[in-house]
Amino acid sequence: MSVLTAYRGLLRNGPLVRLLGGEFVSSIGDWLYLVALLVLVYQASSDPVLLGIVGAARVLPYVVLSIPAGIVADRFDRRLVLLVTDVARGLIMLALAALQASHGPLAAIVGLAILGTCFSTFFGPTIGSYLPSLVTDERELGPANSAWSSLDNLAFVVGPAIAGILIAIGGLTAAFLLNAASFGVIAIVLWRLPSTAGTSTGETGGTEARGAAGPAQPAAPVGKALPLRPLAGLALIDVVAGLAFGGIGILTVVLATRQLGAGEDGTGYLNAAIGVGGLLGAVGSGLVVVRSRLSVPLVAGAVIFALGLAGLGWSSTLAVGFVTLAIASAGSLLVEVVSTTLLQRIVPAGVRGRAIGSIQTVGTLAYAAGAFALPILADRIGVGVVLTGAAALIVVGAVLGTALVGSSGVEAGDPELAAVARRVSALPLFAGIPGFRVAASLARGTTVEVPAGEAIIRQGEAADRFYVILGGSVDVSQTGAPGEVARHLRSLGADDAFGELGLLTGAPRSATVTAKTPVRLLALDATAFLDLVTAGPELAPRLLALHRGAASKD
Numbered sequence: 001m002s003v004l005t006a007y008r009g010l011l012r013n014g015p016l017v018r019l020l021g022g023e024f025v026s027s028i029g030d031w032l033y034l035v036a037l038l039v040l041v042y043q044a045s046s047d048p049v050l051l052g053i054v055g056a057a058r059v060l061p062y063v064v065l066s067i068p069a070g071i072v073a074d075r076f077d078r079r080l081v082l083l084v085t086d087v088a089r090g091l092i093m094l095a096l097a098a099l100q101a102s103h104g105p106l107a108a109i110v111g112l113a114i115l116g117t118c119f120s121t122f123f124g125p126t127i128g129s130y131l132p133s134l135v136t137d138e139r140e141l142g143p144a145n146s147a148w149s150s151l152d153n154l155a156f157v158v159g160p161a162i163a164g165i166l167i168a169i170g171g172l173t174a175a176f177l178l179n180a181a182s183f184g185v186i187a188i189v190l191w192r193l194p195s196t197a198g199t200s201t202g203e204t205g206g207t208e209a210r211g212a213a214g215p216a217q218p219a220a221p222v223g224k225a226l227p228l229r230p231l232a233g234l235a236l237i238d239v240v241a242g243l244a245f246g247g248i249g250i251l252t253v254v255l256a257t258r259q260l261g262a263g264e265d266g267t268g269y270l271n272a273a274i275g276v277g278g279l280l281g282a283v284g285s286g287l288v289v290v291r292s293r294l295s296v297p298l299v300a301g302a303v304i305f306a307l308g309l310a311g312l313g314w315s316s317t318l319a320v321g322f323v324t325l326a327i328a329s330a331g332s333l334l335v336e337v338v339s340t341t342l343l344q345r346i347v348p349a350g351v352r353g354r355a356i357g358s359i360q361t362v363g364t365l366a367y368a369a370g371a372f373a374l375p376i377l378a379d380r381i382g383v384g385v386v387l388t389g390a391a392a393l394i395v396v397g398a399v400l401g402t403a404l405v406g407s408s409g410v411e412a413g414d415p416e417l418a419a420v421a422r423r424v425s426a427l428p429l430f431a432g433i434p435g436f437r438v439a440a441s442l443a444r445g446t447t448v449e450v451p452a453g454e455a456i457i458r459q460g461e462a463a464d465r466f467y468v469i470l471g472g473s474v475d476v477s478q479t480g481a482p483g484e485v486a487r488h489l490r491s492l493g494a495d496d497a498f499g500e501l502g503l504l505t506g507a508p509r510s511a512t513v514t515a516k517t518p519v520r521l522l523a524l525d526a527t528a529f530l531d532l533v534t535a536g537p538e539l540a541p542r543l544l545a546l547h548r549g550a551a552s553k554d
Contacts, residue, residue, distance in 0.1 A: 010143045015193050016134040020144070022189030023127070024151040026086070029182025031159025033093065036166070036175035037113055044106045061118045062364040070125040070357020074350060078130035083190045085119045085126075090183030092116040097176035124360050129352040132344045134194070142289025142341040149282035149337050156275040230346050233404025234339050235359050237302070240397030241332055242366035244309060244390040247374025248274075248325070251383060254375065255312070255321060259383055262318040273322045277308075277329025284330065285337040295402045298338045302398030304331030306391035313387030335398070342405060420470060420495075420522065441528050442468070448521040456521070459512045463502025466529040469494050472519030478511040491516060503529050 011017060073081055092112050099109050131148070135141055166175045256266030281301075288297040308328030315321040347355045370390075378386045420442060447470070450456055456467065459479060473493045477486040489511060492498060502509050503526050 010140055010147065013134065013140065016131075016140075016144060018189050019131070019134060019193060020147055020151060022186040023148065024155055026182045026186040027152050027155035028159040028162070029093075029179035031156055032163040032166075032175050033179040035160050035163035036172050037096075037109075039163075040100060040109065040172055041106065044109075059364060059368055061114065061121045063361060063368075065118060065121040066125065066357040066360040066364065067354065068357070069122040070354040070360075072122060073126040073129050073353025073357070077195050078126050078133070078353070079190055079193055079195050081122060081126045082130065083187055085122045086183045086187050086190065088119045089116050090180045090187065092119070093176045093180035093183065097173050097180065100176060101173045125353040125356040128340065128344065128356040132352070141344050142294075142337070143286055145337045145340045145344075146282055146286035146289050149285065149333055150279060153275060153279040153282050153333065156278065157272075227346055230342070230405040231355055231359070233401040233406075234343055235362055235401075236397050236404065237298070237335060237339055237401035238359050238363040239366040240394050241302075241305070241335055242363040243370040243374075244305075244394055245332060246367035246370025246372075247378075247386070247390065248309075248312075248328070248370075250371050250375045251378060251387075252325075254378060254383060255315070256318075260315060260318045260321050262321075266318050266321075269318060269322055270325055273325040274329045277326030278333045280326070281330030281333030282337060285334045288334075289337060289341050294338050294342055295405070298335060298342070298402050298405075299398050301331045301334030301338060302394050304328075305335060306331070306394045309394065310388045310391040313384035313391075346405075420468065441524065442522060445522045445524045445528065448523050450515040450519045450521065452515050452517050452519075454515050456513045456515060456519075457499060457509050457511075459509050461509045463499065463507070463509055464526060466497065466499045466503055466524045466526075467513075468497045468522040468524075470520040470522055473516045474498070474519055475514050475516045476511050477514065486512065500529065 092115060096109060096112050096116075098104070099112070131144055132141055135144055162178070163175055166172065166178075252270040256262045256270055260266055262269065285297075285301075288294070305328050308324045308326070308331055311324035312321055312328060315324055343355060343359070344352065374386055374390065445468075448467075450472075456474065457463075457465075469492060471494055473491055475491050476489045476498065478489055479486045492513075498513055499509075501507070
């Protein structure tokens with residue numbers, strides 16, 4: 001799929017465009033609010049220590065609540081979770097505005113701010129799980145993530161600018177009111193978007209699949225529900241990136257005042273560089289996330305991030321520091337968008353919230369560790385050495401993480417197999433299963449050549465494989481009592497599939513399948529087939545319903 005085709009499809013997706021637009025408005029309000037909150041706390045206390053405590057307290061909920069937030073995102077209607085948390089945060093903004101206007105106690109303001117952050121913790125796992133449900137094709141995932149990151153980084157520029165204007169005219173109360181209004185906008189948008197109720201369990205092969213009529217169906221083992229190896233790779237990449245950026249957030253002050261000789265004002269310029277680079281990286285990611293294989297963009301983003309970080313450590317002027325930090329931020333955003341897209345491709349929808357919540361937890365801890373440790377190390381051994389070391393860590397982490405991800409989330413490397421996967425995923429039988437999932441499952445299969453007249457499976461045998469016909473045709477027959485002549489049921493040809501019923505029910509083969517002509521098959525073992533079944537909530541019931549319907553006609 002070309003870049004232009006991908007984004008034209010994205011713009012035609014009304015619900016997705018409305019969600020991205022509403023979240024852009026909300027993001028502007030969030031950045032405006034954050035600046036106003038810090039100014040309010042400092043004005044009321046004149047205590048930088050308290051300011052630091054407030055900043056740290058706003059991170060703590062992400063450590064404590066991210067995994068529970070992921071569980072909530074998987075168990076409840078994600079649109080409703082977003083709606084409830086946005087309404088709650090909007091009400092908190094109104095309360096903050098009232099406290100600011102009435103010169104209320106600072107402790108109450110800080111407490112409400114932390115409560116608002118508790119609700120914000122639910123946003124990442126929920127939106128990361130909800131967004132894929134709005135795309136019409138899994139190939140829209142990358143462009144959707146790129147567009148979202150681009151708008152979020154644009155909001156990073158617009159929100160603080162509006163906050164600066166309001167603060168200059170003494171409008172802190174208006175800042176909280178505007179953020180409350182932005183939550184109202186996204187609440188209206190969410191109210192009109194599709195629901196995800198009833199999909200979470202089915203999408204992991206759970207209650208919905210087992211509730212289908214007919215014999216009990218084997219559920220995927222718990223260890224298979226979360227692909228731990230690729231998730232560990234993505235988590236490793238997120239940890240090293242969070243560690244580095246946590247340190248940068250603090251070291252910008254040191255760089256501006258000591259190394260670049262730009263004074264305290266230089267801190268503002270360096271933070272602006274983060275926003276500019278992030279916007280460029282998010283926009284640039286849109287050119288690469290339409291690829292089926294994302295390992296090269298993932299490592300390339302890490303290298304860009306590392307080069308910018310190392311260059312920043314040895315910068316001697318504000319202009320060079322601005323450019324290198326923008327480069328680092330662009331690389332970081334490219335890594336973030338690609339990692340998010342891979343996670344959405346790899347992780348089944350029913351457990352996606354928990355996966356995002358888990359990675360968000362370790363990423364937040366790494367960010368906090370970087371904010372604490374890197375400035376201390378920089379004071380002892382120098383900023384240049386520390387940032388160069390962090391740059392090397394990013395590259396090593398990205399290479400190891402990408403190796404752990406492996407071929408997960410990509411189309412089959414064999415062009416013929418990729419073509420078969422596209423045809424198979426287009427069949428009504430597999431409707432709703434992402435093409436990348438079908439390709440990944442088929443890539444685990446083996447090719448089998450069977451001469452004409454030879455039986456492929458025999459009635460009464462134990463079921464052990466699922467087959468897709470690549471070429472040739474087969475006959476399906478069935479016998480009743482022993483000694484009876486086999487009754488012909490149907491013939492199957494290229495792209496047809498068979499052998500699934502026994503794997504779903506655990507029963508012996510119900511029919512014999514014989515090669516009518518020389519036939520070429522793609523065979524999947526039981527584990528690979530069941531992994532494919534768990535990729536979509538309706539596949540197992542659809543397969544059983546298909547067989548019941550076929551049986552009633554025979």
